[in-house]
Amino acid sequence: MPETWDRVAADDRAADPRTAEAELLAEAGEHGTAATEALTGRLAGTAGSGASGTVAAPTRRHGAAPAAAPHGVSITGRSTRVGDRVFKGLAAGSGGLLLVVMAAIAVFLIWKALPAFSGNSGNLITTQAWRPQSSPPFFGIAAILFGTVVSALIAMLVGVPVAIGIALFIAHYARRRMATVLGGIVDLLAAVPSLVFGMWGLYFLVPNTRGFQSWLSEYWGWLPFLKNTTATSTAQYGQSLLMAGIVLAIMIVPTVSAVTREVFLQVPGETMDAAWALGATKWEMVRTAVLPFGRAGMISAAMLGLGRALGETIAVALVLNSGFVINPHLTEPGGDTFASTIALKFGEASGSPKGIPALVFAGLCLFVITLLVNSAARMIIARRREFTA
Amino acid sequence: MAKQIDVENLNVYYGDFLAVQDASVNIAPLTVTAFIGPSGCGKSTFLRTLNRMHEVIPGGRVTGKVLLDGEDLYGSDVDPVNVRRTVGMVFQKANPFPTMSIYDNVIAGYKIAGTRKSKNDFDDIVERSLRGANLWEEVKQRLNRPGAGLSGGQQQRLCIARAIAVEPQVLLMDEPCSALDPISTLAIEDLIAELKASYTIVIVTHNMQQAARVSDRTAFFNLAGVGQPGRLVEYDETSKIFSNPSQKATEDYISGRFG
Ligand SMILES: Nc1ncnc2c1ncn2[C@@H]1O[C@H](COP(=O)(O)OP(=O)(O)O)[C@@H](O)[C@H]1O
Ligand SMILES: [Mg+2]
Numbered sequence: 103m104p105e106t107w108d109r110v111a112a113d114d115r116a117a118d119p120r121t122a123e124a125e126l127l128a129e130a131g132e133h134g135t136a137a138t139e140a141l142t143g144r145l146a147g148t149a150g151s152g153a154s155g156t157v158a159a160p161t162r163r164h165g166a167a168p169a170a171a172p173h174g175v176s177i178t179g180r181s182t183r184v185g186d187r188v189f190k191g192l193a194a195g196s197g198g199l200l201l202v203v204m205a206a207i208a209v210f211l212i213w214k215a216l217p218a219f220s221g222n223s224g225n226l227i228t229t230q231a232w233r234p235q236s237s238p239p240f241f242g243i244a245a246i247l248f249g250t251v252v253s254a255l256i257a258m259l260v261g262v263p264v265a266i267g268i269a270l271f272i273a274h275y276a277r278r279r280m281a282t283v284l285g286g287i288v289d290l291l292a293a294v295p296s297l298v299f300g301m302w303g304l305y306f307l308v309p310n311t312r313g314f315q316s317w318l319s320e321y322w323g324w325l326p327f328l329k330n331t332t333a334t335s336t337a338q339y340g341q342s343l344l345m346a347g348i349v350l351a352i353m354i355v356p357t358v359s360a361v362t363r364e365v366f367l368q369v370p371g372e373t374m375d376a377a378w379a380l381g382a383t384k385w386e387m388v389r390t391a392v393l394p395f396g397r398a399g400m401i402s403a404a405m406l407g408l409g410r411a412l413g414e415t416i417a418v419a420l421v422l423n424s425g426f427v428i429n430p431h432l433t434e435p436g437g438d439t440f441a442s443t444i445a446l447k448f449g450e451a452s453g454s455p456k457g458i459p460a461l462v463f464a465g466l467c468l469f470v471i472t473l474l475v476n477s478a479a480r481m482i483i484a485r486r487r488e489f490t491a
Numbered sequence: 492m493a494k495q496i497d498v499e500n501l502n503v504y505y506g507d508f509l510a511v512q513d514a515s516v517n518i519a520p521l522t523v524t525a526f527i528g529p530s531g532c533g534k535s536t537f538l539r540t541l542n543r544m545h546e547v548i549p550g551g552r553v554t555g556k557v558l559l560d561g562e563d564l565y566g567s568d569v570d571p572v573n574v575r576r577t578v579g580m581v582f583q584k585a586n587p588f589p590t591m592s593i594y595d596n597v598i599a600g601y602k603i604a605g606t607r608k609s610k611n612d613f614d615d616i617v618e619r620s621l622r623g624a625n626l627w628e629e630v631k632q633r634l635n636r637p638g639a640g641l642s643g644g645q646q647q648r649l650c651i652a653r654a655i656a657v658e659p660q661v662l663l664m665d666e667p668c669s670a671l672d673p674i675s676t677l678a679i680e681d682l683i684a685e686l687k688a689s690y691t692i693v694i695v696t697h698n699m700q701q702a703a704r705v706s707d708r709t710a711f712f713n714l715a716g717v718g719q720p721g722r723l724v725e726y727d728e729t730s731k732i733f734s735n736p737s738q739k740a741t742e743d744y745i746s747g748r749f750g
Binding site: 370372373374375377378379380381382383386390391394395397486488489490 | 542544547572573574575576579580582584586587588589591592599600602603604636637642646650653654657
């Protein structure tokens with residue numbers, strides 16, 4: 103049938119109705135990106151609240167609804183507008199409320215901390231001691247700041263890579279059954295209260311890792327921060343900043359892992375196919391398609407973990423052996439964090455005029471640190487926003 | 492050098508499900524071959540066996556032979572990774588890496604393989620590949636912008652540039668125009684005609700006019716019935732398939748579409 107052939111050859115491309123439908127399809131595909139962005143935003147938001155950080159209030163987008171409905175609009179149209187207005191009011195109200203609460207916390211902290219700025223015979227920032235109840239009062243946050251930053255840093259350095267490894271394994275390496283079981287365990291661990299981690303750390307981990315700490319000091323002691331200069335026997339190792347950091351690391355692993363796993367599972371199949379088709383091995387595929395896609399999510403998850411590590415009170419208070427000195431030898435016992443100090447010193451604080459203000463000042467410092475860290479993370483995420491799908 | 496593809500008695504499975512049964516085709520170098528047929532008859536499945544992408548899907552396996560210039564792609568000492576570097580692929584939905592710039596998308600194949608090259612060499616590759624995909628003039632001012640920011644047709648040409656950047660010997664395309672507007676479709680069809688000078692091309696298309704326009708030979712796939720595996724019904728010169736097919740099923744399919 104040569105006639106058919108002619109028609110095929112002469113066919114006008116523009117007349118093909120399939121392309122219009124296909125265009126719609128393509129457009130629908132593009133909206134997948136919005137979903138990812140929403141997820142990332144949500145994660146960032148959670149990270150913020152975990153660290154008592156910032157969560158931006160939704161901005162007003164639309165002007166007020168028109169006063170009169172146009173002709174021909176039925177009753178249902180009107181009721182929808184009421185719903186819209188109620189919802190908008192609720193959303194804006196919640197956002198506003200959040201801001202108010204944030205401001206109230208900041209004002210409260212500053213107000214109650216003010217007395218700590220006077221009558222201190224030490225320097226509020228540089229003094230390594232915490233005796234606000236002595237006369238004259240003598241206290242400063244130097245050692246506490248050091249302990250907080252170092253223990254959180256250890257937790258991040260140890261915990262985040264492990265968490266990302268577990269998440270990658272669950273999302274892209276394990277077989278389905280294994281992935282389900284492991285995922286369930288991770289979710290379960292994420293829900294364990296920190297008190298339990300603290301007790302486990304104090305009564306199990308610390309006593310059973312004395313040998314490990316002594317080994318670190320002996321063979322890795324050329325790194326000054328791993329050297330223990332005071333211990334003469336293994337029994338003298340124990341409640342060090344290093345162990346606190348490790349307990350914190352174990353504590354944040356499930357949280358960080360659960361969040362990054364969800365992000366890794368969101369990687370579009372066609373993006374992974376693109377890597378496969380270019381001749382990627384499994385690891386090259388992960389490196390090219392999965393990790394870059396999950397970048398913002400990984401940062402948000404890490405922030406969530408950092409928030410937990412910075413603010414963790416009871417686990418650190420149990421594991422650490424207070425001392426209020428900056429000790430760069432992290433395997434030696436001793437160390438304090440803002441949160442643990444507030445918890446441990448609260449009982450004796452009310453008896454003296456500077457006791458409570460000093461602790462509130464510690465709380466203010468913690469508040470500012472988490473705020474700074476979260477803002478920094480948000481800036482890092484925003485810098486490559488247009489490249490995050 | 493473009494290569495000859497010979498498929499012998501290929502059965503393609505998803506787990507226990509036989510998706511394509513006993514297909515054999517011989518594809519000459521530097522030709523365009525079109526796969527047509529109704530949805531679900533196994534065109535994509537069959538295409539993906541030609542660069543071992545089928546195995547990426549859990550349970551995906553084949554029996555039979557796919558010879559590339561006489562060498563069995565499924566031989567025991569063949570690494571699928573190397574096969575995929577030799578046989579490039581363009582997908583139905585344009586899939587530039589969303590986290591990469593236009594520039595990085597084009598050289599992604601080299602980055603994945605860990606090939607080190609000077610900035611100049613990469614610049615040359617990017618320009619050559621984008622020119623090859625008829626995209627250079629449109630994007631040369633914004634190579635560092637995200638690849639995902641281009642229009643659908645541009646994204647698909649970016650994917651073609653990415654595929655040809657690593658100089659494969661065969662180029663597989665799975666309905667590359669199905670999500671594109673007529674102008675972009677035209678651009679890609681023109682591009683296929685140009686690429687034919689350097690590559691052996693296999694293209695799946697839902698659009699029979701397109702098959703007629705771009706291909707030298709056409710393979711018609713069909714389902715014998717519901718739940719039955721897809722089969723290669725007829726494989727011949729494109730002009731013959733569309734003017735005088737030897738199989739009743741082919742004629743029905745083609746005339747059904749054209750009334
Ligand atoms: N990932 C998969 N797992 C299992 N079956 C699949 C998968 N992809 C496709 N199939 C099946 O294989 C058959 C052929 O599909 P496909 O190759 O996509 O058809 P076509 O591209 O011709 O529309 C269909 O029956 C489809 O349901
Ligand atoms: Mg298909």
